[in-house]
């Protein structure tokens with residue numbers, strides 16, 4: 354499943370970063386997910402909640418920021434926010450130009466799936 358593999362790699366990356374920084378716990382993780390990834394933020398959050406059980410990020414607040422799709426149309430030159438069709442097959446996400454419906458668009462943002470920031474606690478801070 355799309356969300357599960359993404360949730361898994363996100364959690365692994367967060368835990369990896371936390372370990373490298375000698376964290377004893379992760380208190381917050383802010384994620385950026387582009388709408389073009391077609392990830393469902395609720396499903397993503399749910400799966401991450403399951404995956405973080407019994408890890409140092411068990412009690413972390415997971416904040417998922419959805420990034421709108423911004424495109425530049427190669428046909429009419431429109432530059433701005435586009436939207437994907439919600440009824441579209443989720444594995445076939447395509448950005449289209451809202452002005453001329455062309456799919457020959459350059460995607461400026463909306464494809465990302467990043468960990469933006471994490472907040473951790475170190476042992477010495479907790480003493």
Ligand SMILES: [Zn+2]
Pocket residue numbers: 426427428429430431450451452453454455
């Ligand atoms: Zn256009």
